[in-house]
Amino acid sequence: MSAAPRKNETSGIDVSHTDILATAADWAAIGRKLALATVVETWGSAPRPTGSHLVIDTEGNFEGSVSGGCVEGAVITEAIDVIESGKGKMLEFGVADETAWQVGLSCGGRIRVYVEPVV
Amino acid sequence: MRLDILTTVNAERAARRAVVTITDIATGKQRVLREAQIGADPMADVVEKAVRAGKSGMVETESGESFVNVYLPPVRIVLIGAVHISQALAPIARIAGYDVEIIDPRTAFATPERFAGFQLDADWPDVVLKQRPLDPYTAVALITHDPKIDDGPLIEALKTGCFYIGALGSRKTHARRLERLREAGIADHLMERIDAPIGADIGASTPGEIAVAIMASIVEAFRKRKMFADKRGEQAPR
The missing domain is CATH 3.40.50.720 (NAD(P)-binding Rossmann-like Domain)
Known part of the structure; x- marks a missing residue:
């Protein structure tokens, strides 16, 4: 269900970092309601390093990544809830959670993603 | 993330200075540290280490888990x-x-x-x-x-x-x-x-x-x- 994460996606000189937060600021400035997802912990061969961001709006528009594309769908769904509730939430993905989440990291890694509203 | 923190992080990065956010996971409370403010922070030791290593990560504090996110200027x-x-x-x-x-x-x-x-x-x-x-x-x-x-x-x-x-x-x-x-x-x-x-x-x-x-x-x-x-x-x- 998800593309195999490409190892070289971890290498982008932290440019993603800046761009995502710049996008978040731009979106916030035009009044979009947003959530920010951040990789806070990784085990094994996780596709994106800690600190990687994904910004999501209520329409499901997003920019950035927290994995190689494996779990973004689930994060986006949760993010829309987070925007509504205004409360941050910790998500965990990985092989062990496949039954719970129906998504997993095909690379065999495990990640924790913190999703918070941008307010 | 609060909008004022987002603005600070973006401004520091644009000025090519390191900047750090610390998020208390249990409460969602967050603070931002500019490069020059790190030394005076209660978590200065662990934050300085994270900045030197260029690595973001979880740290255990007295009040529980905190996430230290390190933003370094693009090379x-x-x-x-x-x-x-x-x-x-x-x-x-x-x-x-x-x-x-x-x-x-x-x-x-x-x-x-x-x-x-x-x-x-x-x-x-x-x-x-x-x-x-x-x-x-x-x-x-x-x-x-x-x-x-x-x-x-x-x-x-x-x-x-x-x-x-x-x-x-x-x-x-x-x-x-x-x-x-x-x-x-x-x-x-x-x-x-x-x-x-x-x-x-x-x-x-x-x-x-x-x-x-x-x-x-x-x-x-x-x-x-x-x-x-x-x-x-x-x-x-x-």
Whole structure:
């Protein structure tokens, strides 16, 4: 269900970092309601390093990544809830959670993603 | 993330300074630390370590888990010399994901045609670097072969603590360069930081090959975290 994460996606000189937060600021400035997802912990061969961001709006528009594309769908769904509730939430993905989440990291890694509203 | 924190993080990054956010996971409470504020923070030790390592991560605190997110400025490469090697190196650097700019006061070399789509300044390095100063997140390659042009930014790079400093020239040329630097009062341990002969030792011969060799050395310096002074066995320039 998800593309195999490409190892070289971890290498982008932290440019993603800046761009995502710049996008978040731009979106916030035009009044979009947003959530920010951040990789806070990784085990094994996780596709994106800690600190990687994904910004999501209520329409499901997003920019950035927290994995190689494996779990973004689930994060986006949760993010829309987070925007509504205004409360941050910790998500965990990985092989062990496949039954719970129906998504997993095909690379065999495990990640924790913190999703918070941008307010 | 609060909007004011988002604004601060973006502003610090635009100014090419490190910035850190700390999020208490249980409460969602968040604070932002500018580079200069880190030392006074209750979590200064762990934050400083994270910044030096360039690694974000979870830390255990008395009140539970906190996430320390480290934002370091994007790495950039400054090429002194709009020469044939730079024409090859600029696109290689871009493909590798690094920002590049080229500086050369010789207007015959520094033409937009030769460097289409790249930041190019046909001016003296000291003039350009006054506007956009070097910093530890910048790599500098001096490749004009002309001491009048190369030496100024070389000294500036050594004083700033740029994470990579390479200088083109044979061993003989480099020996003369070191003499000039010594006369200019540069300490020996700083001069040892210069990568000369420039680039990875792969027997590079053509301009394109030399560009590959320089790029390899820059990647090595960045990925092995030589941008952090303590990884180079130095005190951080402050």
